[in-house]
Amino acid sequence: MPPFDLPEGDPFGPHNLPYGVFSLPGSADRRIGVRLGDHVLDAGAAALTLGSPYATLLGRPTLNPLLAAGRTAWSDVRRALTAWVTVPSHREALEPLFHPLPSVTLHLPFEVADYVDFYASENHARNVGQIFRPDAADSLTPNWKHLPIGYHGRSGTVVVSGTDVVRPSGQRKAPTDPAPVFGPSVRLDIEAEVGFVVGTPSPMGSPVALGDFREHVFGLCLLNDWSARDLQAWEYVPLGPFLGKSFATSVSAWITPLDALDEARVTPPERTHPLLPYLDDAQEEPGGYDLRISVAVNGHVISEPPFSTMYWTAAQQLAHMTVNGASLRTGDLYGSGTVSGPAERERGSLLELTWNGRDTLELPDGKRTFLEDGDVVTMTAWAPGPDGARVGLGEVTGRIVAAD
Amino acid sequence: MPPFDLPEGDPFGPHNLPYGVFSLPGSADRRIGVRLGDHVLDAGAAALTLGSPYATLLGRPTLNPLLAAGRTAWSDVRRALTAWVTVPSHREALEPLFHPLPSVTLHLPFEVADYVDFYASENHARNVGQIFRPDAADSLTPNWKHLPIGYHGRSGTVVVSGTDVVRPSGQRKAPTDPAPVFGPSVRLDIEAEVGFVVGTPSPMGSPVALGDFREHVFGLCLLNDWSARDLQAWEYVPLGPFLGKSFATSVSAWITPLDALDEARVTPPERTHPLLPYLDDAQEEPGGYDLRISVAVNGHVISEPPFSTMYWTAAQQLAHMTVNGASLRTGDLYGSGTVSGPAERERGSLLELTWNGRDTLELPDGKRTFLEDGDVVTMTAWAPGPDGARVGLGEVTGRIVAAD
CATH class of the missing domain: 2.30.30.230 (Fumarylacetoacetase, N-terminal domain)
Structure with a gap:
């Protein structure tokens, strides 16, 4: 029946x-x-x-x-x-x-308290570094291998899958422009991420240890961190992303409990730099998750980012986020950062897939560098489950609506 | 009686x-x-x-x-x-x-929804630029005069005046250190700010115009944006402040309604660069507020930052924050950014007052570069009111407690 x-x-x-x-x-x-x-x-x-x-x-x-x-x-x-x-x-x-x-x-399945977004994929960080700082000796910033870089985002604009996303307007300035111009973003992008949902709160002044991750985090979801690259490029020095991100963040309607993902746990990539004790997970249970993500534009798959390649785990992110004594609240949400694997077809953003617009993606309905009005972006994922079964994550989808 | x-x-x-x-x-x-x-x-x-x-x-x-x-x-x-x-x-x-x-x-008088912090004092931004980028041609970043730079902070650690602040621990790395070290912050600082409290929400996709500031903002308070400069310096490239700020933000227990501050409204400093229409307040009512702030450590006044010197107004900040379609929620809080006047005794942070520890402040109980355990920081302020009266703002005070 x-x-x-x-x-x-x-x-x-x-x-x-x-x-x-x-x-x-x-x-x-x-x-x-x-x-x-x-x-x-x-x-x-x-x-x-x-x-x-x-x-x-x-x-x-x-x-x-x-x-x-x-x-x-x-x-x-x-x-x-x-x-x-x-x-x-x-x-x-x-x-x-x-x-x-x-x-x-x-x-939206829960009231979001604070929203934090990380930057935990080495492939993604290296791609971004090569695109924006092509002359740098190292594509990673000096801190990248020592701590999971993160920042706070806008929790009031976290929306459930299916919500339309209005193309944001704002300031942008190309290096050759004499002054900034105002208008709808012309480099509207996606970021394929996994979001972690905090259940059990923690008091101010009490860092959460690596091993307590599962006591505090209830489950995870797919997350699309919509990004207006042109707004972001002009605004982000020195205090980080603001309006380039704050217009919308979409999450799947389904929160998958960690308990459903025990078979998906994997050891994260080998650590190339020694870690400070509060982040050192060598003796901990495997902190990675083998989630196979798929990103489609208008039904056409453009990328399959593998979450297992993330350098920093969600447990490390939680330990880092609270090591200064910051409290956790029920409903805190944190994003993994864009998931990008080593292969071209595993990149989790159009910025990387088109190398900041240098290349184009061939879609059945035409070429793309960044998103066009009417485009529907859908991310799905699955993880290995018990007895060979797959554990599906709820999809996160959103359609781009023209600016007024 | x-x-x-x-x-x-x-x-x-x-x-x-x-x-x-x-x-x-x-x-x-x-x-x-x-x-x-x-x-x-x-x-x-x-x-x-x-x-x-x-x-x-x-x-x-x-x-x-x-x-x-x-x-x-x-x-x-x-x-x-x-x-x-x-x-x-x-x-x-x-x-x-x-x-x-x-x-x-x-x-805490209201439940904080999103917390945003700006960077709106030209004197502060120039001081910070000179301290951290002494060789730069311009102490301001290229975007500074075109938009009010801001970022999201942690709303879950906004605390009411009188709450003790535990010295945060975290990673820091001096340029000469071979690797980051972990421990309690050794450069714990204050930032004297004014916080604005949003009452009336706005829907996603609907920017709030400059002239609608008073329809959305209920009132203001004093705000101390505690800052761990050593943690911040190591973490903040490329995504901005995170753990260097997220351990605590203190606000006064009293929210002063804008209606009590009509006599304190002043024209902000002359705009040296043309502004895009959504930020151009030349034809608007005066958007500045003449608030006289006083900062004391252990009862000894160290600075008197004048809020009237802020380059960007709270109305401009609100218009900017929503121009990309980001919604407002009741309880959103945004900080002005550190208030620093042109004079040395008007600087709103120890970073500036001691020029990043190069100089010392003489207090009755000894010298200071940054905060010591047990220090009590208290900010007070007043504004011109009707008939020559003063309008007092509630104090914001907090004591530094040693890390565990």
Whole structure:
């Protein structure tokens, strides 16, 4: 019976169970949903139906209370959900609470507290260095191999997959321009990233150790860090990206719990420089994740960035972000930074794929250097799961709308 | 009768009426308070006592609902409060609802949404340029006169005045060090700033025009953007400040409404470069504010930065921050950037006051280059008010606590 008769190897089978927030047609009520195949289970209603103690955590309009509940609760709730979708008597009782995905509206699944973006792919950083500083002796800045470089972004413009992105306007100035000009960005780009969602908070003054990553981070999502390269180039010295990034950041509607990704854990690339103790993960469990990302423009795949190549892990990023005593809040979101593998077809931005517009991408509907109005960018990903199955990540998609 | 028998010219008289959030001894209940002299009026209880329609807006544990209510409500509530503290019959009825300031605990008065920090003082930017790039032809970066440079900071570590600040630890690397070292910051600094608090939100894709500043911004506060210069110097290329700033940002407990500062409005410094239309304030009402700031370490005044010297106004900063379509949320906070006047005694950071540690400051308790453990930094300010009165801003103070 649907939704349980999934095709073998469905990447959203009972081994996955990502969380989202949805509403039904004609209703403004937001509910926590759990995805199974192409259906959404109304998790709060399911908990009530089965008399589960998790009805309070799941009967909410946002994931934040569940995120705040902590690692033990996350595991307990997941164990319960697994039983609900696999034990025949439960399945039967819950069947009316499954809604076909196309029939529901998906919302931003949690309230974003602080948003931080990192810069953790060595291939990406080297490509960017070669493009913007071709004469530098080293394409990496001197700090790059010693700490995961990051900066704060705008949490108020994090939007859920499917939200249109209006082409941002702003100042740009080519080296040959006598003065900056104002107008819609002419170098609108994507950045294929993975976002990590913090559940358990930490108090000010208490750094989070590398080994405590899984106590604090609930799960991950795909993230598109839309970037206006022309705005960014003119504004970013000396205080970093601002308007070139703050117009929109898209995240997938589904948060995949770390518990669904145990088989995807891999050792990160060999560390070429000694690390300070708070970042040294040589003795830790593998901190990388083998996520195979695919980036498509208007349905045409342009890149397949491999997350396993990231130099800095999410655990290292969390340890670094808090080593100065900065607190964590439930709902903090941090992006991995653009994921780029060593091969050309593994680059996670148009900046790299077209070498800052020098080259063009051939799409079925024409050439591209940067994004055109109407372009739809969609990122998908999967990870190795139990028994050869794949764990699907929710897609993140967005369409570029012309500036007014 | 107290609290109404204020000394003549009290900077917290009925012409001021800043808003805060307080709790009474032995109670966890947070209440909106309005300051009159050295007393706090329980504003929600006052509204109930007088049967005011604003009891719902004022009977809250945070200012956010009032901030969200918009300009007309702000003016109406202020008019009501003015009557409550000046009309004798109201004063008599409300006398039991005034609490001496020392008897209450003050809290962060609003929930911070996004926090942005600017870099708007030309004197500060030139000083920093000369210190860090002594060989550059121009101490300002090429973009400085064309746009208000800003970046996002960490909203989760914005704390109320009086909160201790633990000395942050992190990586630093002097040019002569072969590799970075880890430890407590040895160049812990202050930045004297003014923070602007957004009330009325704006939707994504809709820039806020210069002239709409007062529709969106409710008021201002003093802000100390604590900065670990050694951490910052090593990390900030190419993506800007991160851990050097994110450990703590202190704001005053009192938010002064813009309506209390009409007499303090001044024309900003002459613009030396033509501005793009969205930033051109030549035809706008004066966008500067004449705020006289004082910075003291352990009670000894070290600097008196004049806010009227800021090149970029808060209205320009708001227009810039949203020109790419970024939305505003109620509770967004943005800092002016360090306020430094042209004179040595007007510099708003120790970095500038000691020229990056080359010089020392003589304090009664010894010399300083940067902050020592136990140092208490206190910023106060006033502005010209009606009829020669001063409008006091709430102080922002914080004590440095040794790293663990």
